[in-house]
Amino acid sequence: MSKENLKIYTDYIEKAGSRIDVFRAVKKEFRIKSVLYPGSYVHITPSLIFSELTYIDSDKRANKFFSQEDDILDHVVKCKEYMENPIIRFLPGDYQSPMEIRQETVDLLISDYAGFVSLHTKQYLKNGGILLAGDSHGDATLANSDPDFLFLGVLKFKKGQYRFHNKDNESYFKRYRNKSVDIDSIMKTMKGPKYSNSADYYIFLKQVGNNE
Numbered sequence: 001m002s003k004e005n006l007k008i009y010t011d012y013i014e015k016a017g018s019r020i021d022v023f024r025a026v027k028k029e030f031r032i033k034s035v036l037y038p039g040s041y042v043h044i045t046p047s048l049i050f051s052e053l054t055y056i057d058s059d060k061r062a063n064k065f066f067s068q069e070d071d072i073l074d075h076v077v078k079c080k081e082y083m084e085n086p087i088i089r090f091l092p093g094d095y096q097s098p099m100e101i102r103q104e105t106v107d108l109l110i111s112d113y114a115g116f117v118s119l120h121t122k123q124y125l126k127n128g129g130i131l132l133a134g135d136s137h138g139d140a141t142l143a144n145s146d147p148d149f150l151f152l153g154v155l156k157f158k159k160g161q162y163r164f165h166n167k168d169n170e171s172y173f174k175r176y177r178n179k180s181v182d183i184d185s186i187m188k189t190m191k192g193p194k195y196s197n198s199a200d201y202y203i204f205l206k207q208v209g210n211n212e
């Protein structure tokens with residue numbers, strides 16, 4: 001990867017963290033091949049763990065970064081943690097508008113600091129696929145209230161690494177003094193509510209048709 005193009009990514013992960021251990025923990029627990037990352041910016045770390053990635057972002061800097069395809073591929077090939085050849089696709093634009101992605105084809109949907117990804121892009125996720133969501137913008141809360149998603153557990157940082165945890169699922173998404181969760185206000189403010197027990201990442205299963 002050319003130094004200049006590498007810099008936007010390395011500067012970014014220095015500030016925001018690579019979060020590679022988050023993706024390692026997901027790979028350890030679930031069978032994942034194809035991944036969709038709407039609102040990725042230049043965060044290509046998932047390509048070091050998963051072989052088939054589609055990134056989406058509306059920021060011009062992300063578009064410019066991803067136009068250096070060969071440099072990105074070189075870097076991924078050097079640092080990847082799997083045997084297959086990496087496949088990396090970038091779709092510029094707003095993930096809320098129709099995208100060139102076949103419906104229900106993706107194994108993992110990543111939602112991290114990028115708005116309501118679960119709401120606007122769940123049609124691309126397979127039935128039985130996995131949603132990895134943070135709640136800084138309230139997307140995990142939104143998924144938790146969506147009958148198309150079943151809450152499976154959280155990723156907890158313990159003994160120096162993230163691990164999947166599903167032993168105390170009923171303790172999550174509970175507000176102090178049993179206050180209710182106001183989805184309309186989350187949609188307006190794009191901010192997840194404060195919960196009595198919270199996690200950095202929440203994992204959901206897409207399960208359309210199994211919830212009547």
Ligand SMILES: C[S@@+](CC[C@H](N)C(=O)[O-])C[C@H]1O[C@@H](n2cnc3c(N)ncnc32)[C@H](O)[C@@H]1O
Pocket residue numbers: 016038039040041042043056057058059062093094095096112113114115
């Ligand atoms: C705070 S950055 C987070 C980047 C990355 N997800 C991470 O966690 O490091 C949010 C990114 O989401 C993108 N974004 C937000 N809403 C979007 C939308 N509707 N369509 C496409 N990109 C969007 C922004 O352009 C920005 O690059």
